[in-house]
Amino acid sequence: xxxxxxxxxxxxxxxxxxxxxxxxxxxxxxxxxxxxxxxxxxxxxxxxxxxxxxxxxxxxxxxxxxxxxxxxxxxxxxxxxxxxxxxxxxxxxxxxxxxxxxxxxxxxxxxxxxxxxxxxxxxxxxxxxxxxxxxxxxxxxxxxxxxxxxxxxxxxxxxxxxxxxxxxxxxxxxxxxxxxxxxxxxxxxxxxxxxxxxxxxxxxxxxxxxxxxxxxxxxxxxxxxxxxxxxxxxxxxxxxxxxxxxxxxxxxxxxxxxxxxxxxxxxxxxxxxxxxxxxxxxxxxxxxxxxxxxxxxxxxxxxxxxxxxxxxxxxxxxxxxxxxxxxxxxxxxxxxxxxxxxxxxxxxxxxxxxxxxxxxxxxxxxxxxxxxxxxxxxxxxxxxxxxxxxxxxxxxxxxxx
Amino acid sequence: xxxxxxxxxxxxxxxxxxxxxxxxxxxxxxxxxxxxxxxxxxxxxxxxxxxxxxxxxxxxxxxxxxxxxxxxxxxxxxxxxxxxxxxxxxxxxxxxxxxxxxxxxxxxxxxxxxxxxxxxxxxxxxxxxxxxxxxxxxxxxxxxxxxxxxxxxxxxxxxxxxxxxxxxxxxxxxxxxxxxxxxxxxxxxxxxxxxxxxxxxxxxxxxxxxxxxxxxxxxxxxxxxxxxxxxxxxxxxxxxxxxxxxxxxxxxxxxxxxxxxxxxxxxxxxxxxxxxxxxxxxxxxxxxxxxxxxxxxxxxxxxxxxxxxxxxxxxxxxxxxxxxxxxxxxxxxxxxxxx
Amino acid sequence: xxxxxxxxxxxxxxxxxxxxxxxxxxxxxxxxxxxxxxxxxxxxxxxxxxxxxxxxxxxxxxxxxxxxxxxxxxxxxxxxxxxxxxxxxxxxxxxxxxxxxxxxxxxxxxxxxxxxxxxxxxxxxxxxxxxxxxxxxxxxxxxxxxxxxxxxxxxx
Ligand code: SF4
Ligand code: SF4
Numbered sequence: 001x002x003x004x005x006x007x008x009x010x011x012x013x014x015x016x017x018x019x020x021x022x023x024x025x026x027x028x029x030x031x032x033x034x035x036x037x038x039x040x041x042x043x044x045x046x047x048x049x050x051x052x053x054x055x056x057x058x059x060x061x062x063x064x065x066x067x068x069x070x071x072x073x074x075x076x077x078x079x080x081x082x083x084x085x086x087x088x089x090x091x092x093x094x095x096x097x098x099x100x101x102x103x104x105x106x107x108x109x110x111x112x113x114x115x116x117x118x119x120x121x122x123x124x125x126x127x128x129x130x131x132x133x134x135x136x137x138x139x140x141x142x143x144x145x146x147x148x149x150x151x152x153x154x155x156x157x158x159x160x161x162x163x164x165x166x167x168x169x170x171x172x173x174x175x176x177x178x179x180x181x182x183x184x185x186x187x188x189x190x191x192x193x194x195x196x197x198x199x200x201x202x203x204x205x206x207x208x209x210x211x212x213x214x215x216x217x218x219x220x221x222x223x224x225x226x227x228x229x230x231x232x233x234x235x236x237x238x239x240x241x242x243x244x245x246x247x248x249x250x251x252x253x254x255x256x257x258x259x260x261x262x263x264x265x266x267x268x269x270x271x272x273x274x275x276x277x278x279x280x281x282x283x284x285x286x287x288x289x290x291x292x293x294x295x296x297x298x299x300x301x302x303x304x305x306x307x308x309x310x311x312x313x314x315x316x317x318x319x320x321x322x323x324x325x326x327x328x329x330x331x332x333x334x335x336x337x338x339x340x341x342x343x344x345x346x347x348x349x350x351x352x353x354x355x356x357x358x359x360x361x362x363x364x365x366x367x368x369x370x371x372x373x374x375x376x377x378x379x380x381x382x383x384x385x386x387x388x389x390x391x392x393x394x395x396x397x398x399x400x401x
Numbered sequence: 402x403x404x405x406x407x408x409x410x411x412x413x414x415x416x417x418x419x420x421x422x423x424x425x426x427x428x429x430x431x432x433x434x435x436x437x438x439x440x441x442x443x444x445x446x447x448x449x450x451x452x453x454x455x456x457x458x459x460x461x462x463x464x465x466x467x468x469x470x471x472x473x474x475x476x477x478x479x480x481x482x483x484x485x486x487x488x489x490x491x492x493x494x495x496x497x498x499x500x501x502x503x504x505x506x507x508x509x510x511x512x513x514x515x516x517x518x519x520x521x522x523x524x525x526x527x528x529x530x531x532x533x534x535x536x537x538x539x540x541x542x543x544x545x546x547x548x549x550x551x552x553x554x555x556x557x558x559x560x561x562x563x564x565x566x567x568x569x570x571x572x573x574x575x576x577x578x579x580x581x582x583x584x585x586x587x588x589x590x591x592x593x594x595x596x597x598x599x600x601x602x603x604x605x606x607x608x609x610x611x612x613x614x615x616x617x618x619x620x621x622x623x624x625x626x627x628x629x630x631x632x633x634x635x636x637x638x639x640x641x642x643x644x645x646x647x648x649x650x651x652x653x654x655x656x657x658x659x660x661x662x663x664x665x666x667x668x669x670x671x672x673x674x675x676x677x678x679x680x681x682x683x684x685x686x687x688x689x690x691x692x693x694x695x696x697x698x699x700x701x702x703x704x705x706x707x708x709x710x711x712x713x714x715x716x717x718x719x720x721x722x723x724x725x726x727x728x729x730x731x732x733x734x735x736x737x738x739x740x
Numbered sequence: 741x742x743x744x745x746x747x748x749x750x751x752x753x754x755x756x757x758x759x760x761x762x763x764x765x766x767x768x769x770x771x772x773x774x775x776x777x778x779x780x781x782x783x784x785x786x787x788x789x790x791x792x793x794x795x796x797x798x799x800x801x802x803x804x805x806x807x808x809x810x811x812x813x814x815x816x817x818x819x820x821x822x823x824x825x826x827x828x829x830x831x832x833x834x835x836x837x838x839x840x841x842x843x844x845x846x847x848x849x850x851x852x853x854x855x856x857x858x859x860x861x862x863x864x865x866x867x868x869x870x871x872x873x874x875x876x877x878x879x880x881x882x883x884x885x886x887x888x889x890x891x892x893x894x895x896x
Contacts, residue, residue, distance in 0.1 A: 024543055031620045045710065072804040075830045134621050136612065136707030139758065142441030146768060150889055153779065153882060160781035166830045174835075178780050187884025194887060198757050202704060206754035207747040208613040209706040308838075321835040325802055382547070383709050386621035439765040440758050447771070704758035 021048055024382075028056045032134050032386045036396040042382050050377045052370055058400040065360035070096060070349070071324045073360070075166045077347075080364060081398040082163050083126040083148075086112075086119035087340035089168040094249060094336025095347040096170040099329055103300035108172035109251045110292035114185070115158065115167065116250070116338070117281040117288070121192070122151050123341025123393070124274045124281075131271065131390030132203050135212045140203040147195055150188055157181045171303030175318045182289055189282045196278055204271055213268035217376035217388030220265055229372035230365045231343025232277070233392050236270035238263040243339035255287050267384075267391035274393075277341075328355050342366060342393045366392075366399035408674040414506040417684055418498060425692050426645050430459045433699035440703040463637060471633035481539035486631070486638035489532040493647035496525040500653060503663045503683040504580050505673040516577035522654060523567060529647050530556045530608070533617065536639060537627030548626020551710055552617035555607055558717025563604040565725035566597040569732040570658045583662040590659040593735065597728035598659045600721055602697075605651040607713070609644055611698045613705035616713060652694040656687060660694070663687040768882060768889050773875040777882070778894055782846035783829045788865035790819050792841035799833035799842060808833060811862050819862035825855050847871060 021041040027033025037053035061080060065073050077092050078085045090112060097104065104112075125148040132140020152162040158177040159165035167174050203209045219229065224237035234241055242259045244252040260276035262269035297304055297315045304315055306323035314320075329351030336347045343365025352358035373392045380388060406412065431446065435454065438445025446455030473482055499522040501507030501515065509518045530552055537549025571577055573594055574585045591598040607614040618626040618640065628640040656662060663683040670679040708716070770777050795817040800808040807826035810818040820833070820842070834842045845868055852858050879894045 022543065024547075026622070031624050032622070068804065069802065072802065072832070075804045075828060075832075132706070136615060136619065136621060137705065138437060139441050139703050140706070142443060146442040149768065150882065153777075156779040157781060160779075160783040160831070161829065162779075164828065164830070166832075175781070180780060184884070187887065187889075190887040191884060191889055198761070201750075201757045202754050203706060205750050206704070206706065207750050208708050210750065211712055212706060212709055319835075321802065321832055322798075322838060325798065325836055381709065381711060382622055383616070383619065436762055439767075440761040442766050442768050444767055444769040444771075700758070700762070703762065704755050 019043065026385065032389070034394065034396040036399070038377075038385075040377075040382070040385065045381050045383075047377055047380050047382060047385065050374050052374060054370070054396065054400055056400065057397045059397075061401040062360050062362055065362075066357055069325070069355045070329055070351075070357050071169070071321060073357070074169065075164065077362070078164060078166060079397075080362070080401060081123070081340070081342070081366075081395060083395075084119050084123040084340040084342065084345075084398075085163065085165050086115045086168060087123075087338045088345055089166070090116055090250075091336040091338040091340075091345040091347045092349070093168045093170045094338065095334040095349040096329075096336070098334030098336065099332055099349055099351050100170060100302070100327065100334075102171040102302045105172050105297045105300045105304075107176075107293045107296035108298050108300070110288050111173050111177065111298075112168060113250050113252065113255070113288045114285050114292065115155075115165070115173075117285045118151060118154060118185075120339075120341045121278050121281050122148055122155075124278050125151065127341065127390065127393035127395075128199065128271070128274055131387075131393075132199075134386035134390040135203070135209055137203045137206075137209060140199060140209075143195055143199050143202075147192055150191070154181065154185055154188060157184065169299070169303075169319065169321070169324060172297070172299030172319060174298070176298055176316065179294075185285065185289060189285060193279065193282055196275060200275060204268070204275070210268070212384075212387050213271055213391065214264075214266060216267045216384045217373075217380055217391060218266050219372055219376045221263075223375060224265070224372060227372040227375055228368050229343075230368045231339070231341070231393070232270045232273040233343065233365075233369045233372050235259065235261050235273045236391070237265040243337050243344050247337050249336075249338060251288075252284075255284050257284050267387050270391040328353060329357060340365060342395060342398070343368060362401055364398045364401060366395045367401075369394060370399060408677075410505050410673045411508055411510070413673075414502055414508055415498075417502060417506065421684070421688050422494065422497070422646070422649055425649060425688060425695065426642070427456070427459055428692060429648075429695045429699055430645065431456050432696050433702060434458070436696075436700050437703040463642075466632075466637045466641065467634050469633040471635050472630075474630055476541045477630065478539040478541060481535050482630075483635070485532060485536035485539055486635045486643060489529060489536065490638045490643040490646055492525055492529045492532055493643050493650055496522040497646075497650040497653045498522075499525070500657055501579050502687060503680045504583075504670065506680055506684060512578070512580070515579055519577050519579050519582075519657075522650070523564075526608070526647065526650055526654070527556075527560060527563075529643075533627050533639075536631075537617075540627065540630045542630055544623040544629050545627050548617045548619075548623045548629070551619075551623075552627065554710065554714060555614070555616060555717075558714045559604040559607040559721065562600050562717065562721035562725040563608065565722075566600040566604065566728055567658070569594055569597040569725070569728040572729065573732040573735060575736070579657055579662070582657065583664045586661045586664060589661045594728055594732055596724055596731055598655075600725045600728055601655055601659065603721060605648070605655060606698060606701065607717070609648040609651060609698070611648065612701045613708045614713060615707050616710050619707050621707070648695055648698055649691065652691045652698070655694060656690045660690045766888055768891060770880060770891065774877055775880045775891075776877050778879045779846070782848055783831045783844060785824075785845045785847040785850060785868060786822055786827070786831070786834060786865065787843045787845055787868060788820065788862060789841050789843065790862055790866060792839045793817070793819055794839050794841070795819065796838060798836045798838065802832045802836045804828070804830060804832060809859075813862065819865075821859065821861040821865060823859045824850060824852075825858040 021043050024040040026040050027037040028035050035057045039051040040047055041049040074089050078089050080088050125144045129141045129144020155165055156162045159167040219237045221238045224234050224239050240259050240261045257280050260273045262272050298319050311320050331353050333350045338345050346363040348361035350358040369392050376388050435445045446458035449455055449461045450457040473479055498508050499518040509515055533552045534549045537545040570590055574582050610617055663686055670676055670683055673680055797810055799820050800810050805826045805828055807823045808820045811821050813819050831844055834844050847868055849871055880891050881894050882889050883892055
């Protein structure tokens with residue numbers, strides 16, 4: 001037996017000056033790291049440095065976006081972040097609308113808000129569930145995903161697909177929800193609010209979970225702003241920035257809601273922002289459901305005008321894509337910004353007169369949140385890594401693009 | 402040929418313990434899965450034996466694990482890596498064999514040796530953590546090392562309170578003999594000294610890595626820690642089965658000390674093997690209480706996340722230790738008052 | 741000592757919530773092969789009426805995954821066939837078809853033994869694939885009663 005090859009101390013690296021650190025390769029094959037790698041250097045139980053090694057799920061989204069018709073990009077970009085599919089495609093649709101000077105019909109605005117908020121809830125449930133299992137609560141995980149299962153039934157009702165709606169198109173939306181959707185959504189929201197309350201009591205307020213999150217992964221307001229944290233990462237540190245208020249896209253300024261801000265700056269604050277936003281979203285959806293017109297065209301006039309007359313009559317029910325396929329992107333550029341569950345989605349589309357975008361620039365919240373997250377990692381304990389990771393809702397496929 | 406040996410108390414004890422612990426295990430694991438599933442909006446095991454509510458699922462899982470190939474990776478210290486699980490499960494289950502099941506069904510025949518059996522069972526149980534450290538060390542993997550180091554740290558948090566709560570009960574009863582301990586519990590020990598019971602329960606949860614103290618094999622950062630390289634039969638013997646046997650032994654001990662053991666008030670049992678049914682009834686009663694205690698531990702999975710390591714140590718030293726000292730004081734006071 | 745009070749109270753509260761869920765479970769499990777969830781809409785297998793098709797090839801061009809191949813037919817026309825190994829069920833092809841030659845179905849339980857079987861020629865697209873129902877099943881859907889989701893059987 002070769003003694004020198006066994007033991008923890010022997011695996012350590014000498015940094016000089018009597019300091020030794022141990023490298024831990026956390027991911028990409030790890031139950032909680034997701035498809036990314038963090039090279040974690042620990043000194044005893046304290047994390048002294050974290051080097052991210054992203055790129056394992058890089059899918060060349062931006063380059064692929066240049067190689068195809070702009071309408072074909074909708075199913076592609078939606079795969080950036082499937083839990084948040086609507087908000088991603090909405091941002092792309094906003095960019096293309098700017099470029100093509102399309103207007104959005106009032107009905108579509110309401111439907112987009114309803115589905116966009118459902119998408120936000122879906123992302124938050126996804127993140128809360130994963131965060132739950134990361135701090136060891138399988139109940140939190142199952143509740144998050146169980147609720148999300150009920151939510152994707154609603155998506156299937158509207159769009160015909162559980163997780164890949166491909167539903168937002170420039171100018172409006174593709175299909176109108178059936179009447180049953182309005183009832184079902186109200187039932188879901190009622191149940192959601194009850195269950196989220198229980199989630200807080202079992203996972204977050206439970207002292208075991210509470211002290212896993214409290215004072216862990218601290219990110220001050222200045223640092224959050226300097227490192228450009230976004231979404232719950234920023235709002236958990238007291239930065240009251242929300243793209244829905246800042247850019248007033250859609251009809252968010254007609255509805256009553258508040259930005260959820262917590263001053264804690266720790267994992268607990270970020271989790272509470274999520275929970276508060278779920279409740280706010282439920283409120284927004286209720287308002288939008290009551291006000292949404294049940295009749296009316298699904299796309300704005302500019303897009304409607306392009307449809308063949310036979311399909312124009314059906315535009316209250318569904319929109320076919322033939323009107324979009326013949327449209328070229330003019331020379332120019334357009335940007336679209338939406339607030340997704342994890343933060344700000346940003347699409348910058350350049351047109352050059354052909355059907356293919358000349359360039360699509362995408363900026364996603366997980367990539368932006370990477371640096372603040374690394375900042376929050378450093379100085380924590382090894383066991384806090386999952387608690388911090390989960391609180392940012394970090395999502396490697398979205399980060400890598 | 403003399404068939405008398407068929408009625409030997411030791412043989413029956415042995416067979417009963419093996420069969421019963423197996424059934425208890427099956428029940429508790431089934432309950433753990435079903436209870437967690439009920440809380441978590443789902444159904445749990447179902448398709449293996451739908452009539453029994455998926456009760457036999459564990460057998461199917463165990464069979465799957467046992468026929469799968471056990472892998473010993475390059476770099477592991479083969480001897481300990483392969484024997485570690487066996488040591489683990491032997492220690493974990495062996496401890497319960499040193500405690501009588503009923504006054505006569507027992508392994509230690511000499512009544513004068515019974516007190517030593519009780520102490521020895523606790524010692525053997527505390528050795529289980531050493532088996533875990535051995536496993537972690539032999540796997541030669543950073544995650545396993547960290548898990549093993551954590552296990553060693555947690556031992557410091559629960560060992561002293563556990564022993565002190567044991568001491569508190571021994572002071573209260575004034576004896577170490579299990580038979581007398583049961584006789585002296587005119588009221589269940591848990592009511593006589595609730596503090597000691599609380600400490601013992603929490604320490605047991607720590608010792609057997611039940612939620613919320615599943616720290617050494619915490620999936621979040623160390624990926625099942627010491628067991629992260631195990632598969633097949635090794636996993637069954639250590640992480641999947643051995644840990645449950647340890648829980649069984651701890652619960653067995655706790656039932657004896659705090660829940661009145663086999664004692665049923667106003668029920669006197671005859672001598673073995675004449676009053677066989679009476680003995681079996683007592684054994685069943687003992688095991689039933691053990692099972693219920695284990696079910697409580699199993700239910701914690703549904704309600705609890707995992708506590709942080711440093712908080713656990715803090716909790717062990719500042720909370721449990723103080724509580725256990727109070728429990729000893731409480732026992733001494735009770736003793737002086739004369740209960 | 742407020743923190744000790746908080747810890748004890750919140751622990752008991754968490755255990756109480758878990759126990760309440762244990763006593764009154766709110767299950768939403770669907771026993772899949774025996775019960776099938778009824779979605780109101782589901783984008784699934786794509787059918788083709790060859791007699792309507794004008795061979796405009798728009799479907800092949802809009803398909804985001806290049807799943808559609810145009811197969812030459814004896815009448816000198818070309819008809820689309822879908823490779824279900826690539827198809828993502830976005831139904832863009834159905835949306836673009838000017839002659840309504842492609843029609844949607846909600847058949848989504850598609851599985852094949854090897855990848856060659858996934859490539860459908862226009863002839864195969866005419867009839868919906870035969871889905872082998874190994875088990876008898878009932879259709880179920882989830883409805884909310886008093887704010888709790890309930891799985892109920894829908895009568896066909
Ligand atoms: S559904 Fe979408 S992916 Fe499938 S063949 Fe039609 S256009 Fe292509
Ligand atoms: S779009 Fe319709 S008409 Fe044109 S080739 Fe495809 S199936 Fe035929």
